[in-house]
Amino acid sequence: MDPDNLVEMANRIGEFFAAQPDRAEAIEAVATHLCKFWAPRMRRQLLVQLERGEAEGLSELVREALSRHRARLEPGRAAWQRGPRAPAAGTA
Numbered sequence: 001m002d003p004d005n006l007v008e009m010a011n012r013i014g015e016f017f018a019a020q021p022d023r024a025e026a027i028e029a030v031a032t033h034l035c036k037f038w039a040p041r042m043r044r045q046l047l048v049q050l051e052r053g054e055a056e057g058l059s060e061l062v063r064e065a066l067s068r069h070r071a072r073l074e075p076g077r078a079a080w081q082r083g084p085r086a087p088a089a090g091t092a
Contacts, residue, residue, distance in 0.1 A: 006046045007058050010034070014062040023061075030062055031069035040075030047073060 013033050020026040034043055049055040050066055
């Protein structure tokens with residue numbers, strides 16, 4: 001996938017969650033969204049870009065979400081290692 005496109009898509013997610021009043025919740029929400037809705041190879045590619053300093057243009061919120069939740073975002077980790085998930089609709 002095009003690296004610039006990944007950064008752009010991640011930034012859009014960050015922009016959406018940046019509206020939350022609590023920054024910690026916004027960071028958590030970005031990480032959760034990436035875990036739930038991005039393919040493992042997309043997450044892996046974005047993490048590698050960030051690690052290599054090639055994620056130019058990535059928003060500070062998304063950078064922080066990737067850094068704080070890297071272990072959870074890395075593909076190949078068991079679901080129980082990724083942290084809590086929201087309960088399914090109607091089960092809470």
